[in-house]
Amino acid sequence: MTGVGSTEPAKSGALYDEIQAIRALYPEDSESAVLPALRLAQREHGWLSPDVLRDVADALETTPAYCKSIASFYDQLHLAPIGEHLVEVCTNVSCAVVGAQQVVEAFESELGCRAGETSEDGKVTLRTVECLGGCGWATIVAVDHHYRTHVKADGVPAIVEELTSGA
Amino acid sequence: MARDVQKIVLRGADDHDLTKLAEYEALGGYKALAKARAMTPEQVTDELITSELRGRGGAFFPTGRKWSFVPPKDKLPKPHYLVVNADESEPGSFKDNEIMARVPHRFIEGCLITAHAIDSEHVFVYIRGEYSGPYEILVGALEELRNRTDIRGDVTIVVHRGAGAYICGEETALMESLEGRRGNPRIKPPFPAVSGVFGMPTTINNVETLIAAAPILLNGAEWYKKMSLSSPKSTGTKLYSVCGNVQRPGTYEVVMGFPFKEFLYDLCGGPLHGRKFKAVIPGGASVPIQNMEEAEATLMDYEGFVAGGSMLGSGGVIVIDDAQPMVTVIARLARFFAHESCGQCTQCREGTAWTTKILERIRDGEGTVEDLDTLLDIGEQMTGKTICVLSDSCAVPVVSGIKKFRGEFEALIQGKRFHPVTAAVA
DSSP states (O other), rough: OSSSOOOOOOOOOOHHHHHHHHHHHHHHTTTTTTTHHHHHHHHHHSSSOHHHHHHHHHTTTHHHHHHHHHTHHHHHHHHSOOOEEEEEHHHHHHTTTTTHHHHHHHHHHHHTTTTTTTOSSSSEEEEESSSSSSSOOOOOEEEEEEEESSSGGGGGHHHHHHHHOOO | OGGGOSSTTTTTTTTTTTTSSSHHHHTTTTTHHHHHHTOOOOHHHHHHHHTBBBBTTTTOOOOHHHHHHSTTTTTSOOOOOEEEEOOOOSSOOOOHHHHHHHHHHHHHHHHHHHHHHHTTSSSEEEHHHHHTHHHHHHHHHHHHHHHTTHTTOOOOOEEEEEOOOOOOOOOHHHHHHHHSSOOOOSSSSSSSTTTTTGGSSSEEHHHHHHHHHHHHHOOOHHHHHHSSSSSSSOOOOEEEEEEESSSSSSSEETTTEHHHIIIIIIIIIOOOOTTTEEEBBTTTTTTTOHHHHHTTTTTEEEHHHHTTTOOOOOOOEEEEEEEOHHHHHOOOOOOOHHHHHOOOOOHHHHHHHHHHHHHHHHHHHHOOEEEHHHHHHHHTSSSSSSSSSHHHHHHHHHHHHHHSSSSHHHHHHTTTTOOOOOOOOO
């Protein structure tokens, strides 16, 4: 979007309607819908751009700054673009003691980017994350938010192939 | 080994698909709820008080007493809220994950019984954002109840997803987050029972706590109390999620007072081939580290873990073997707490960051002799001085680790590398 943009808050559209449905689940005058609304907007747009934050704010009758203050607190909400796929490797102790670091390094080598970065073709963003609560099935790798269990370094090329082959 | 086969929380889940309403009902599901609704809220609460069930989230506060703190509606005419803490984020802990994924209806039954006991029609389940799998199963189970007004009654259950913040497992931070704010813990008082979420009387329970309500009501408080092998103060069963360097990681349910040595070596299969256990963190990342002498003498209940130099915590058992450098393990724990500090309190914000920095330089062979005293001093400053206990939680593994494994720290400081055992792993 270029130029000054619309100064009128959006009062319609699919996102707007879905956010109104979320608001109805919580007491009136509460701000509770902000987190589910941000999750919803991110699911649709991939990340929370300034434009998306403004749309969410309009639907919630609050300010983009307030939405950003919430988004910046939570690890799963992205204020910068990410790749088509998100790969998150747990590196907390339970995974670390069974080889999480080697899994991270295998992803870095296969994707040609460091943890915290996106592969050059824009397909995969690689992150290291804190405990995902799957410690009994370590190492846990969340691929697009769904857990892969017992991941070892030698299983990484197949995951990367699956994500980048366009299938 | 029959002593461990006392499944209460996970009963039937090995042989039946209890995510399905029909299978859960065929096993007697939702009968405890009917029984509870035929009783007054006070009678239900009294039964829970008699059972001496204590909160499984880590604080072990008596559950029935907590329920009794919510003032009756004729004294405080406001809506009552039940908030369920399903924000399980303690490193090493994945028991609530298993509960919601495998016995969602028993969990929902626990929520509805609790709602009846505190006279509430509003239940919020705050589930951590990363738990997509359990979330979908839970929502599926609730969907099955859509037309079952005989079960749902007048109660609305909303499953509210977090978005990645360990601190939101702290009950006041959870309420802040649920109200649409940053997850900064609140100063208490006021306590939730009087002014909790949305400023209303609120009861907050852990997933594993309220799931025990159904079996207690069906079988009676005395039955629940009798299961304990040890201290009469710790009753019933407890779930442990076991992970790290051990043959059979997974979720185990055992009666209170079960011997930890038998648990680790028999139920969990002992160490990996050619290795030896070196240390155990028995209750999730924020409890003191045990050496094996302590662990092997421990009886698994609230008092037993304290006597064994640690705490029961959430029951997230992290097993560490002799191939792991303790300084690396402890530095990683500190980095976790530094990442998750909300930053409100100086002792925590600065303490977690500096603790991590110092531990990582010791790990990398650049530590000094003074560093250990500095870490202990910072640990003392971080304890008992902040709004919530995240700060204390960071100091706990660091201080206990230095006390119990000082030799490994000193060897690194003196320029000696850690030499793990070189053995094949089965």
